[in-house]
Amino acid sequence: MPRKLLVSSFLFLGLTFAPASSAAGGGGTVTPLASRPEVVRARAAATLPRDRHKQVDALFAPWSGKSTPGCAVGISRDGVLDYARGYGMSDLEHDVPITPRTLFHIASISKQFTAFSIGLLAQEGKLSLDDDIREYLPEMPDSGKTITIAHLLHHTNGLREQGQLLNLAGWRGDDLYTEADILWALTRQRGVNFAPGTEIVYGNAAYTLLAVIVRRVSGKSLKAFADERIFKPLGMSDTRFRDDHAELVPRRASAYGTREGGGWKLSIPNTDHYGSTSLLTTVGDLLKWKQNLLDARVGGQALVASMLTSGRLNDGTVTGYGGGLHLGDYRGLRTVSHDGMEGGYRTEAVLFPDPRLAIVALCNGSTISPTDLTRKVAEVYLGERMKDVMPPAVALPGTELSALAGNYWSPLTDEVVRLEVKDGALRQVGVPTAFVPIGNGAFRPGESMHVWRFSEPAADAPRELSIQDAWPTTRPFIRVTSPMPADSALASFAGQYRSDEVDMTYTVRVADGKLAIRWPRRDEVVLDAVGGDRFVGSLGTVTFTRAASGGIDGLTISNRRLRRLRAERLEGGVRVR
Incomplete structure (x- = not known):
């Protein structure tokens, strides 16, 4: 490269260049151009952004084809x-x-x-x-x-979640959702x-x-x-x-x-x-x-x-x-x-x-x-500038993992989480992420900083679980110990249930040995028993409630953002009292 052009390139990069000084009489040695510190620094400064950009490109490479979104x-x-x-x-x-x-x-x-x-x-x-x-x-x-x-x-x-209210009112996922629809649902609510x-x-x-x-x-x-x-x-x-x-x-x-x-x-x-x-x-x-x-x-x-x-x-x-x-x-x-x-x-x-x-x-x-x-x-x-803050994994025998599997219910949120041991790790049923043990009864889901902590069970008391995620409100859970309903008992839950808060009547029936709930314009949701009168499905937790007489008088639907939406049981079109 001509000397004049090289100097101009350095100036463009915000660098300066000066020739090596000569000894008296012009007899000094000259440092090779490629080895001079200013040249090395200039090259490093010029290549660093490109290296970073290549690393960014590598991160997005799985989504860079012509047959995939990105x-x-x-x-x-x-x-x-x-x-x-x-x-x-x-x-x-x-x-x-x-x-x-x-x-x-x-x-x-x-x-x-x-x-x-x-x-x-x-x-x-x-x-x-x-x-x-x-x-x-x-x-x-x-x-x-x-x-x-x-x-x-x-x-x-x-406030209860707007989309879930509309879904329970019969809106489908590909329906048009308007502000008026949301206000209609929110203004009907009697609970929070x-x-x-x-x-x-x-x-x-x-x-x-x-x-x-x-x-x-x-x-x-x-x-x-x-x-x-x-x-x-x-x-x-x-x-x-x-x-x-x-x-x-x-x-x-x-x-x-x-x-x-x-x-x-x-x-x-x-x-x-x-x-x-x-x-x-x-x-x-x-x-x-x-x-x-x-x-x-x-x-x-x-x-x-x-x-x-x-x-x-x-x-x-x-x-x-x-x-x-x-x-x-x-x-x-x-x-x-x-x-x-x-x-x-x-x-x-x-x-x-x-x-x-x-x-x-x-x-x-x-x-x-x-x-x-x-x-x-x-x-x-x-x-x-970053620190390694991920809690390290600790070894835990398979027998201890198996002891933690089961169904847990939250009295705060009315949610149910189901845990199983699969492929040698504790997991939520239907969720691929494995729980990593980090000691003292605590686990983290995958590489997250969330903490699921199990207590040692007290005598004659169910094991407890607390979940601390990105939000400061810790959710308490207790292990469900109520027996599963017998197949013959499932028919007692079947019937119609009415919620005025979403202007909808739900039908519960027994299908293939399980309960299922359906309502107009929505696909039927299969409910899995988790113990007693409590069931879970894709809409969350469904809990059947009983009158003082012991008969079923209604149900509630709950998930993280919508708790205890009530529907009352109908008999001959009249609410059960």
């Missing part, structure tokens, strides 16, 4: 784009590849923009986070305890999951209601408000809330789920509601937003600080959830993040605020885990 990834460092690339196909039917400009439905990542809109209105004095939501949503039922806007923001409100402020349970109903509050307070839809106050000021020209499922959106990725027998099928949500979901955007636009969480160009430092401040329970417990954002850490480094999952869309956006690194992965295949991918990307960039 992801767009974007990485910025201190507000400067470091890398952006698309992998796989945006549209498998028309051979359209994913690029950094592909738009994705980002599902629950949408929540932080709803929260920020509420924060802007609070900043202007148009509402207070301590306001009772019924000031703005008078149609919501009075649960006996005040639910505030802050309870909605921080998932400490106790828990008293506001006593627990945290993540859900979507709260953020749908927050979108309604934005409209009623500002006089503008959340779509218009966020566009005017957030997206345009930040130059997020490819970002908008979607309120019309039939709208044509150029460059939007389709989404895909797996088809039984192999291959892919379309899996695009039909939603005409937003606030909890339904934001369309690109990796580049989300990186602009992540930078705003660092420099507060829009909203100001006070509002951004409130977004990054965790909610608290009534007893002062920190929840780890701010304004539509998970506030946590990964291998010793602080994180501000959120994921999304709806239809076949899988999304994740994470900010490491101290090194000022932001990573966004937006994917369109249901089997892709963008959360895992973004954390692996972070290890490529920040691995030398």
Whole structure:
């Protein structure tokens, strides 16, 4: 390379070059050019980003073919784009590849923009986070305890999950879901999951209601408000809330789920509601937003600080959830993040605020885990700053594992978990992840930091289990010791059950030696007995209740986000008393 061109190359890289000095009279030795320290440093500086980018490409390689959905990834460092690339196909039917400009439905990542809109209105004095939501949503039922806007923001409100209510009311997965449908379901509820402020349970109903509050307070839809106050000021020209499922959106990725027998099928949500979901955007636009969480160009430092401040329970417990954002850490480094999952869309956006690194992965295949991918990307960039915090595995005899298998019921949430020993490891029935023993009766599911801890059984008392996951509310469980119902007893559960809260009548019958529950427009759900009057199926735990006479008078349906929805037994069209 000519000497002049070499010098220019170093200057372009921000480096300087000077020839070796000569001895008096011009007789000194000259260090070979390739060995000079400044040349070595320049080459290292030039190749390091390329090496990182190759490592990122390797992480996404399984999703880079022309017959698979995939992801767009974007990485910025201190507000400067470091890398952006698309992998796989945006549209498998028309051979359209994913690029950094592909738009994705980002599902629950949408929540932080709803929260920020509420924060802007609070900043202007148009509402207070301590306001009772019924000031703005008078149609919501009075649960006996005040639910505030802050309870909605921080998932400490106790509201039942909107999608599950609609499913129990007969909506199918591919039906159109509207804001009016959700309000219809929420305003019929006579019960809540828990008293506001006593627990945290993540859900979507709260953020749908927050979108309604934005409209009623500002006089503008959340779509218009966020566009005017957030997206345009930040130059997020490819970002908008979607309120019309039939709208044509150029460059939007389709989404895909797996088809039984192999291959892919379309899996695009039909939603005409937003606030909890339904934001369309690109990796580049989300990186602009992540930078705003660092420099507060829009909203100001006070509002951004409130977004990054965790909610608290009534007893002062920190929840780890701010304004539509998970506030946590990964291998010793602080994180501000959120994921999304709806239809076949899988999304994740994470900010490491101290090194000022932001990573966004937006994917369109249901089997892709963008959360895992973004954390692996972070290890490529920040691995030398990370700690090994995973609790090590300990050996546990098979007999001790077998002693832990069985059915466990939570008196708090009314959930049931079923555990078995399979392939030499403790697992949840139907879940492939193995539990790893870490000592003192505790296990972690796979490579997660969640802890499942078993107590030593006391004399004449069932074994207890506590589950601590990403949320601070520990869920207690006790082993189910009630005997399984005899086959002859199953017929006593059969009949019709009516729930006014979802305007639905359920039919329970005996089919092939098991109970099954069905309701209009939905596939029948087979129920497995777990002991006594309690059964489990794909909709959660079904518990039959008894009157003082001992006869069955109803049932309740429960899962993590919807507890004890009651349906009363009918005989001749009349409720059993």
